[in-house]
Amino acid sequence: MRTGTRKTGRPISFDREAALEAAMLLFWERGFEGTSMADLTDAMNLSASSIYAAFGDKQSLFSHAVNRYLETRAQYATEALAEPTLEKVIRALFNNTVAFLTGLGHPPTCMSLSGAMGCSIDAAPARNLMTEVRKANEVAIKNRLLEARKAGELSKEINVDDYTRYISMLLAGLSIQTANGSTKAELKRTAQLALKHLGY
Amino acid sequence: MRTGTRKTGRPISFDREAALEAAMLLFWERGFEGTSMADLTDAMNLSASSIYAAFGDKQSLFSHAVNRYLETRAQYATEALAEPTLEKVIRALFNNTVAFLTGLGHPPTCMSLSGAMGCSIDAAPARNLMTEVRKANEVAIKNRLLEARKAGELSKEINVDDYTRYISMLLAGLSIQTANGSTKAELKRTAQLALKHLGY
């Protein structure tokens, strides 16, 4: 049962990370409820009992998949926020988002939107988790803006909360645009337009 | 079976529109796959066979519900586009959207996003329908912008397709903001910020 620091017994025979990657991609595309355990056993190439032993129940597996997503796919946002100046931060935020959304090998939208927007009451935990992820993103942006404000890069007249929500809105909008089928070129132009209207 | 112009037989004993309204609200909140027939029979206060006779299968009922949504809830967009000047159109588009999203008695996001973002392969028709709805919205906006261009209200240097996508992105972003839990006051301020950056 414990998969952490076991010392004896039959060792795991599959690549835990590869299996989790497959699960993540499936959840990303079909959402929590749209993905069945049968789909998962198929894509992960594992029996249900192995999945349960390694990751817990479906909800727990979803959490693990979301964590993997945040660590291996959503780092572009963190990287953007680490840029030295506000202008570079904002530019990177949009450019990285476009690059991410139009990347190959995964669904054309961010997982926090496709994961569980509308879902049954049973799946409420999954939906709440997605909302938390989006909110955490906003908080990260806000903190970076507060830094920029301290550095004198952001006018004191600008309400940081409002500005945060505005940027968050723009980025979410980009994701929906991609889900609508916008091409990479179109998305780039849209992001450029957003930057232009932001004054960058 | 036919519910249209029947002349004899036992008449329908329930309020068709009220039943459809209940179904729409449920689909809106939980999405196509998150809503079971049991949920629907409960909310619509009808037996499954009555629903099938009146609206067809679940997918067909979903289509009817979406149509009702478009007719009774999403008219604010059409109304906004009917404003006489471009400035009024844009302002109305944002203000109406905010009023709509923060309205009481329905989920805090637009149905085209909660209806079926991530879903199983079986529910692909529902997802495609939602994408079509979003695209149709874009087309409507684009046509209005082309009108404005003819009227000389929009600079010829502005690419109408880009501008359409930009506005569409902003409006979609507002919907996500509401899903994140933004209050009415916050959403208003965000929309105002968007208008300001648009030059209005």
Place this chain on the structure above:
DNA sequence: TCTATTCTGAAGCAATCATTCCAGAACACT
């Protein structure tokens, strides 16, 4: 009243859902 038509509610359909159980296989340690 009689007949034709349609709606209703309950029961039942096979399929699928997430989950669990179990016998056996595979390895680590002694």
Place this chain on the structure above:
DNA sequence: AGTGTTCTGGAATGATTGCTTCAGAATAGA
């Protein structure tokens, strides 16, 4: 080699899925 522990795959769990069927109730027109 023997023992203990853990993993594995398949089968089975009961509940729920969307959907259908059917006998009977209800009404319209003759």
